[in-house]
Amino acid sequence: MRVGKFYRQEELIISHVWCAEAMLERMRGLLGRAPLQIGQALLITPCNSIHTLGMKYSLDIVFIDATGTILKICRNLRSFRMAGCIDAHSVIEFTAGEAERIGLLVGDELQWRFH
Numbered sequence: 001m002r003v004g005k006f007y008r009q010e011e012l013i014i015s016h017v018w019c020a021e022a023m024l025e026r027m028r029g030l031l032g033r034a035p036l037q038i039g040q041a042l043l044i045t046p047c048n049s050i051h052t053l054g055m056k057y058s059l060d061i062v063f064i065d066a067t068g069t070i071l072k073i074c075r076n077l078r079s080f081r082m083a084g085c086i087d088a089h090s091v092i093e094f095t096a097g098e099a100e101r102i103g104l105l106v107g108d109e110l111q112w113r114f115h
Contacts, residue, residue: 001025004114006041006092013102014094017112019043029093030055036095043112047091049084052077058096063088068110073099 002021006014016039020026026044035057036042044050050061061074063085072085076096092110 002114004043004112006043007111007113008104008108013104013110014039014041016040017043017092019045019112021045030059036093036098038095038098038101040095041098042093043090044093045090048086048088049082050091050093051082052079055079060094060096060099062092062094062099062104063090064092064110065089068112070104070106070108070110073104073106075099 002019004017004019005012006017020029020042026047029044030042031054052059056079058076058078061077061083062070063072064070065087066089071088074083077083
């Protein structure tokens with residue numbers, strides 16, 4: 001998986017972002033991986049819905065359009081749940097509480113950059 005960073009304007013907000021682009025990477029997502037830490041995220045692209053079946057911890061889920069604009073935020077999504085946003089192009093998965101810690105809001109514009 002490629003690794004990058006997320007910025008809001010020129011402010012670095014997430015310093016370690018894995019990008020799941022290949023079909024098998026997108027299907028696996030975070031399943032069987034170590035829990036995300038503060039400052040880490042998984043970008044799944046293209047993607048407009050996710051599930052937390054088999055997850056052992058809660059997540060914050062952020063749906064963005066093709067330009068990086070936040071369309072929807074699902075905070076503290078517990079195990080065995082689903083979430084989606086029909087207009088989303090990609091999904092960002094964070095550890096629960098991270099979206100609030102960073103201060104993410106619907107309408108914010110995020111930019112993902114490779115290392």
